[in-house]
Amino acid sequence: MRTAYSVETVRNAERELMARLPEGALMQRAAAGLAAACAQLLGRVAGRVYGSRVVLLVGSGDNGGDALYAGARLARRGAGVTALLLAPERAHGGGLAALRRAGGRTLDAGAAPAAATERIARADLVLDGIVGIGGRGGLRKEAVPLADAAARSRAAVVAVDLPSGVDADTGRVPGDVVRADLTVTFGAHKPGLLIDPAREYAGSVRLVDIGLPLPREGAELEALQHADVARLLPVPAAESDKYRRGVVGIAAGSARYPGAAVLAVAGALRGGAGAVRYVGPAGDAVIARFPETLVSDRGPQRAGRVQAWVVGPGAGDDAATVAQVLAAEVPVLIDADGLRLADADAVRARRAPTLMTPHAGEAAALLGVAREEVEGNRLASVRELAARYGATVLLKGSTTLVAGARGGPVRVNATGTSWLATAGSGDVLSGLAGSLLAAGLSAVDAGSAGAYLHGLAGRFAAQGAPAGAHDVAEAIPRAWRDVRGD
Ligand SMILES: NC(=O)C1=CN([C@@H]2O[C@H](COP(=O)(O)OP(=O)(O)OC[C@H]3O[C@@H](n4cnc5c(N)ncnc54)[C@H](O)[C@@H]3O)[C@@H](O)[C@H]2O)[C@@H](O)CC1
Ligand SMILES: Nc1ncnc2c1ncn2[C@@H]1O[C@H](COP(=O)(O)OP(=O)(O)O)[C@@H](O)[C@H]1O
Ligand SMILES: [K+]
Known part of the structure; x- marks a missing residue:
């Protein structure tokens, strides 16, 4: 499990650790990890560290200090290092002295803007130490020309702790921001490194362990990895039968949108439930494609036993079906039209788990x-949605977030690919996650494991070329095998 912590939690852990360590020890750990990552990257972009050109963008806080100490280490290995100082009188004193001792140079970026941007243009590597977790409200205007020059330059850009300008706690991008190829972050991931839109500016992210004592329960975010998902996925035991594996009911589709029913069933059949029951007006289309489906036209209440319902994909204006499903005392996943048709009080009044799966527009x-x-x-x-509805909410998008009904860490999923932005792929996800609910996973686990598999399936289906939603559904078994290492 990957975790991310808020700035406040990181700062508290840092205080606790600093009280036990000699002064400056933490910054040295951070700088050592940063310099090692930069040396490796320089090996790739410039062939070697010796003789390469490194430019440091240095702000007024400890983030700049990290950059200066890392720059000193690179200078000692023969790199030509220039620090562009945004606030020379407030730059980290110890870091400046170390850089100068190692033969590095400094330049007042405000006093010599043309020389500063020229250095950036000719660099092999730019280290962004403008601002880290102490940053507020986007890049200040004096830093913007440096960020622009770095974006134009052919240099690799490494963000120190965070791309300067992003909001560490929320992933918001309130204004101008540095775009990095690699972010080297210290002690813990910050939420902004895992959530869009900020995540997009971080490039690949490397965590340097500086020994911060961080309790698992204090995390803001959790990101499942293969091993976590493998533990969650239901696997039939020797004495399983289809009912013990769980029956998922799909109340979806309409005369106008029969395809949504087919796609939700396609996802559900690959989600681990023992049987899929379909209720609605698209039964013929469903059976034609998936003869293993149990089809009923008698409405959700008389359809027979189910362990979880999915309601809403392509449902049109059928509010009655949504209301009937919400009255069932089993877990319910509400998607698409169902979100619009569901009565908020009825959702809040439910005792069994509810999983709502809106995209940003919904x-x-x-x-x-x-x-x-x-x-x-x-x-x-x-x-906010989870709190308002007393439900688990899965917010779809390039990074999918799942918030539990009772708070706790939010799960973030980044296995997806933008090829998943294709009509009907959300219907597949709703069937898949509903099937996991029927198999007995909690709403948070069903949502996050479902998003994980769906994202992987999207990658396998697309492999760099457009894929339809049915291709995504067909790739789900491959995603399972990949996760389980089979
Ligand atoms: N907290 C920790 O556990 C550790 C922190 N370290 C480093 O220390 C950093 C935090 O240092 P600080 O608390 O000094 O804070 P920062 O260096 O992140 O930023 C604070 C400084 O930036 C200025 N500033 C704020 N918003 C700005 C903006 N939008 N544009 C430009 N300048 C802005 C402020 O005036 C202040 O001087 C971390 O990000 C990390 O790089 C590491 O050295 C190791 C351990
Ligand atoms: N840019 C993207 N990167 C990764 N995944 C995406 C992206 N855009 C959409 N997705 C995923 O694709 C699916 C689209 O679902 P949705 O918006 O409900 O579409 P539809 O209603 O057409 O089925 C969701 O699982 C969402 O997370
Ligand atoms: K930074």
Whole structure:
């Protein structure tokens, strides 16, 4: 399990650890890890460290200090290192002295802007130490020309702890920001490194262990890995039968959108339930494609036993079916039209788990805000929805977030690919996650393991070329095998 911690938690852990260590020890650990990552990258982009050109963008806090000490280490290995100082009088004193002792140079970026941007243009590597977890409100204007020059340069850009300008705790990007190829982060991942839109600016992320004591239960975010998902996936035992494996009911599709029913069933059949029961007007289309489906046209209440329901994909305006499903005392996944048709009080009154799966537009409608507001504040939005509905909420998108009904760490999933932005792929996810619910997973586990498999399946289906939603469903078994190492 990968975890991310808030700035406040990181700072508290840092204080606790610093009290036990000699002064400056933590920064040295950070700088050593940073310099090692930079040396490795320089090997790739410049062939070697010796003789390479390294430029440090240095702000006024400890983030700049990390960059200066790492620059000193690279200078000792023969790199030509220049520190561009945004606030020369406030730059980290110890770091400056170390860099100069190692033969590095400094330049006042404000006093010599042309020389500064020219250095960046000719660099092999740029280290962004403008601002880290102490940053507020996007890059300040004096730093913007340096960030722009770094973006134009052919140099590899390494962000120190965070790309300067992103919001560490939320993943918001409130203004101008540095775009990195690699982010070397210290002690713990910060939420902004895992949540869009900020995540996009971090490039690949490497964690340097500096020994921060961080309790698992204090995490803001959790990201499942293969081994975690493998432990969650239901596997039939020798004496299993289809009912013990779970029956998932799919109440989806309409005369206008029969395909949504087919795709939700396609996902559900690959989700681990022992049987899929379909209820609705698209039974013929479902049976034609998936003859193993148990089809009923008698409505959810008289369809027979199910252990979990999926309601909403392509449902049109069928509010009655949504209300009937919500009245069932088994876990329910609500997607697409179902989100619009569900009565909020009925959702809140439910005693069995509820999993809502909106994309940003649907989440915005539920919250009564603009879509951009949700896209820019994904973490706050998913938490707010979960609290309002007393339900687990899975917010879809390039990084999918799953917030539990009772708070706790939010799960983040990044296995997806933008090829998944194709009509109907959400229907496949709803069937898949509903099937996991029927197999007995909690709403948070079903949502996050479902998103994980769906994302992987999307990658396998696409492999760099467009794929349809049915291709994604067909690739789910491959994603299972990959996760389980079979
Ligand atoms: N907390 C920890 O556990 C550790 C922190 N370290 C480093 O220390 C950093 C935090 O240092 P600080 O607390 O000094 O904070 P930062 O260096 O992140 O930023 C604070 C400074 O930046 C300025 N600033 C704030 N917002 C800005 C903006 N939008 N644009 C430009 N300048 C802005 C402030 O005036 C202040 O001087 C971490 O990100 C990390 O790089 C590491 O050395 C090791 C351990
Ligand atoms: N840019 C993206 N990167 C990764 N995954 C994405 C991206 N855009 C969408 N997805 C995923 O694709 C699926 C689309 O679902 P949804 O928006 O409900 O589409 P539809 O209603 O057409 O089925 C979701 O699982 C979502 O997380
Ligand atoms: K930074």
